[in-house]
Amino acid sequence: MLLTGAEILVKSLIDEGVETLFGYPGGAVLNIYDSLYMYKDKINHILTCHEQNAAHAADGYSRATGKVGVCLATSGPGATNLVTGIATAYMDSIPIVAITGNVPKNLLGKDSFQEVDIQGITMPITKHNYIVKDVNELQKTVKEAFHIAISGRPGPVLIDIPKDITSAKAEYKNMDDIEISNKEFRVEYEKIKEVAEMINKCKKPLIYAGGGIISANARNELKNLVEKINSPICTSLMGKNSIESYHPLNIGMIGMHGTKASNLSATKSDLIIALGARFSDRVITDQENIKDAKIIHIDIDGAEINKNIKSDASIIGDLKEVLEKIIPLVNEAKHEKWNLEVNSFKNLEEKEVVDGLTPEFFFKILNKKNKDNLIITTEVGQHQMWAAQYFNFKNDRTFISSGGLGTMGYGLGAAIGAQIARPDMKVINIAGDGSFAINCNEFATAVSNNLPIITVVMNNNVLGMVRQWQNLFYDRRYSQTTLNRKTDIVKLAEAFGGIGFRVVDRDQLEDVLDKALNSKKPVIIDYVIDCDKKVLPMVAPGAPINQIISE
Structure with missing residues (x-):
C-alpha cells in the first residue's frame, strides 16, 4: 500500500500504541498535521501554548504511565523550543520520542527560512537521533526510535523529517516484517x-x-x-x-x-x-x-x-x-x-513550631486530604524540595519532577501530560512564584482541555532557592532575587478561564483545598508564605553530607 511519508509516520505511531501526541503546528509539519486530521479518531493531539511544554507534557505522560511520550514541532524555532524539554528527559532517563519537521532536502545547509541542524543540536541530549532523508526508511526509523527510547536505560530519541519526505510516497509494511536489533543483558x-x-x-x-x-x-x-x-x-x-x-x-x-x-x-x-x-x-x-x-x-x-x-x-x-x-x-x-x-x-529531625502559613502546614493538610489518588508534579526550587520532604507518597509514578536538569517551568507542562495519561487521578502542580511565571501561559492549555489540574503557588515574592544561597553563602547580597511583581495570581487564573483562590491564613486552607480537589476546572491557589522560609536541613555544596545546616 503506497502512502505519503506523513501518513506512514502517523500510522507508525498508531502501530506503536500512541494515543496522545503533544505538539504545535508550523509550515514544515503541515503534511503531518493534515494526516493527523485524517486520523483524529485514533490519536488525540493536544495543542500546547509553547513547544517546550509539548516536550514537558510528553515527559509527564511518560513518567505517569511508563509508556513512551511523543511530541511534535515544526522546524527552526519550533524544533529549538523542544531542546530544554528533551534535555530534561535525557537527564532523568525518561523515554520520549520528539518529532521535528525540517526544510526540504534540497534546502538543507543553505540557511533556509526556519532551518536549524536539530540533529546536531540535540546529539548530546538524546539517546539517539535521526534525520530521515529517504521515505522508505521512515517506518523502520519510527520503530527503532520507540525501541531505543524504552529499552535499556530509557531516554529521549529525536526524529527530524524534511518536508519533502512527508509528501513523498513509499510502501507501508506490516510492522512485524520490520526487524530491529535487540541488546540483551546477561548477568553472570x-x-x-x-x-x-x-x-x-x-x-x-x-x-x-x-x-x-x-x-x-x-x-x-x-x-x-x-x-x-x-x-x-x-x-x-x-x-x-x-x-x-x-x-x-x-x-x-x-x-x-x-x-x-x-x-x-x-x-x-x-x-x-x-x-x-x-x-x-x-x-x-x-x-x-x-x-x-x-x-x-x-x-x-x-x-x-x-x-x-x-x-x-x-x-x-x-x-x-x-x-x-x-x-x-x-x-x-x-x-x-x-x-x-x-x-x-x-530523632534529630526538627519538628515544625512556626505559626502562620508554612510549606509544612500546607503538606500536613494535603496529606490529610490525600486518598492515594494524587499525582504531584513540581516546578524547580524550594517548593520542589518541600514537596519531596513533606508529602506522603504511597504509589509509584505519582511524583513527577525535573531532577537532573532542574528545569524551572517544567511542572505545569508535565502536569498536563500526567493528567491526560491518568484521568482517574488528580494532578497537583507545586510551584514557586518564580517558576510559575516562566510557563504560566500553559494554564490556557489546561483550561482548553478541561483538565482539573491544581497549581499551588508557594508565593514568597522571591526566587527562593537562589535567595537562600545568597543568604547562606553570599552575605545576604540579594542580587535580582526579589521579584516585586504586581501580578494578581487569582485574577490571572480567572482571566485564563480557570478558578483562583488566595490563602493568607491557616484557617482558609482546608476549605480552599476541599473546593479545589472537588473542582472540575483548573485551579490556581496563591499560597502566601514568608520570603525567608528556607529548605532545611541542608548540606553546603561540596561539604561532607554529615555537615548539616539546620537553621
Missing part, C-alpha cells in the same frame, strides 16, 4: 553470588534507591529486599516513589536536602547498596564521606558504574531481573543494633 551468576555474600556479611546495610527502580518496575523486588534484610532505605529525589514514604524502614531522601537520618546513616554504614541511582553532586560529592562503607552499585547503564563513586562490586543489568536473582541468595536478617542507631538519627 558469580557477580550475583558476590553481591549476595557481601549483603550477608554486612552489619550496617543502607539501601540507596534511585529512579531506576521506577523505570524497571522493580518496586516490589526492592521492598522484598529491604524487608528481608531489615535494612534502612534512603532515596534520591528521582527515587522518591520507589517505596512508600511512611514505610518504617524508609529514612527519607539523601543528600543536599536529605534527612539527617539518611545523611548520617550513610557515613556510619558498612555497606551501601545503590540500586538504579547515580551518585550525583546533590547526593555525595566525596567518597571520603562514606569511607567506612563498601559500595555495591547495580544499574542498567554501565557508564554510571565508577563514574562518580568507586564501587567494590557492581552489576550491569535490568534491576528487576537482578534483584529477583539476588533475593533468594540473601539471608534474612534483623540488624537490630544498627536500626536502633539509625532511629536515633531520626
